[in-house]
Amino acid sequence: MSRDPDHFAWHALPDGGAAVRWPASGNVPPGELAAGVRDWLAAGVRYAQVFLPLPATPPTDALRAAGFRPLTTLELHRRPVAPADAGAAPPSGLALLPFDRLDPHLVGRTLARTYVGSLDGPELNALRLPDAPWDHVPGGLALLAFRGPDPVGALVLDASDDGTLLELAYLGVVPEARRGGVATGLLGFALAHAALSARRAVLLSVDARNAPAKALYGRSGFARYERRAVWWWVNDRFP
Ligand SMILES: CC(C)(COP(=O)(O)OP(=O)(O)OC[C@H]1O[C@@H](n2cnc3c(N)ncnc32)[C@H](O)[C@@H]1OP(=O)(O)O)[C@@H](O)C(=O)NCCC(=O)NCCS
Numbered sequence: 001m002s003r004d005p006d007h008f009a010w011h012a013l014p015d016g017g018a019a020v021r022w023p024a025s026g027n028v029p030p031g032e033l034a035a036g037v038r039d040w041l042a043a044g045v046r047y048a049q050v051f052l053p054l055p056a057t058p059p060t061d062a063l064r065a066a067g068f069r070p071l072t073t074l075e076l077h078r079r080p081v082a083p084a085d086a087g088a089a090p091p092s093g094l095a096l097l098p099f100d101r102l103d104p105h106l107v108g109r110t111l112a113r114t115y116v117g118s119l120d121g122p123e124l125n126a127l128r129l130p131d132a133p134w135d136h137v138p139g140g141l142a143l144l145a146f147r148g149p150d151p152v153g154a155l156v157l158d159a160s161d162d163g164t165l166l167e168l169a170y171l172g173v174v175p176e177a178r179r180g181g182v183a184t185g186l187l188g189f190a191l192a193h194a195a196l197s198a199r200r201a202v203l204l205s206v207d208a209r210n211a212p213a214k215a216l217y218g219r220s221g222f223a224r225y226e227r228r229a230v231w232w233w234v235n236d237r238f239p
Contacts, residue, residue, distance in 0.1 A: 017127070079221045086192055151174070
């Protein structure tokens with residue numbers, strides 16, 4: 001990926017998608033976008049998403065011409081970390097184990113089960129490669145939560161480059177364990193980890209349609225600070 005933050009660039013994700021960086025200026029020359037799409041087709045990329053800051057008007061015509069369609073609105077939420085967060089009780093009845101100490105198929109299957117019925121970009125679920133490994137970021141923490149022998153949820157945390165922030169990259173619970181406090185426990189763990197590693201705040205992003213997750217985050221003190229329009233491109237060679 002190009003290092004210029006104001007440059008259109010992309011990299012392949014393990015789930016078969018592409019992460020796209022849209023320049024802050026909002027402008028991508030049409031030829032550059034078309035070349036990106038040609039690269040995705042050649043590389044067998046299944047889908048690509050772009051995240052466009054709001055309320056600036058998205059470059060709708062250029063995106064439509066390249067085959068993109070509007071998908072949803074993403075909300076960015078933030079919660080300052082307080083010293084008291086360090087004392088949060090460990091998640092009750094849950095054991096947390098890192099992905100890299102577990103059978104990768106168990107991790108992949110559990111992640112896939114947490115996507116069932118999800119309101120967070122559900123359109124992407126059918127496109128993702130099954131059993132895809134997580135795109136691990138150095139300095140992060142990727143954990144499965146077990147209740148007894150059963151995996152019931154997943155939590156992925158990424159540290160910012162300068163170590164001052166913690167990003168909650170993913171939180172999901174398998175359908176049969178929902179409404180049982182698993183996510184609340186994992187969120188408490190994330191906040192305690194943030195406090196103990198001297199982070200200033202925890203950040204996360206959530207699909208604006210995901211009312212259950214927004215209720216969970218609101219209850220834990222997260223507040224929205226930004227919105228992005230999400231547009232997606234789908235490779236129609238994959239049904
Ligand atoms: C959102 C999700 C993580 C919640 O997990 P959970 O373990 O069921 O959450 P908890 O049991 O800890 O619920 C805590 C609170 O969140 C809110 N909440 C959770 N699920 C809700 C639902 N379906 N509808 C409304 N509020 C809900 C409630 O305020 C709940 O408290 P209550 O049960 O006392 O009313 C889970 O539904 C899930 O994995 N969904 C699919 C993946 C996903 O959307 N992840 C979030 C990505 S940003």
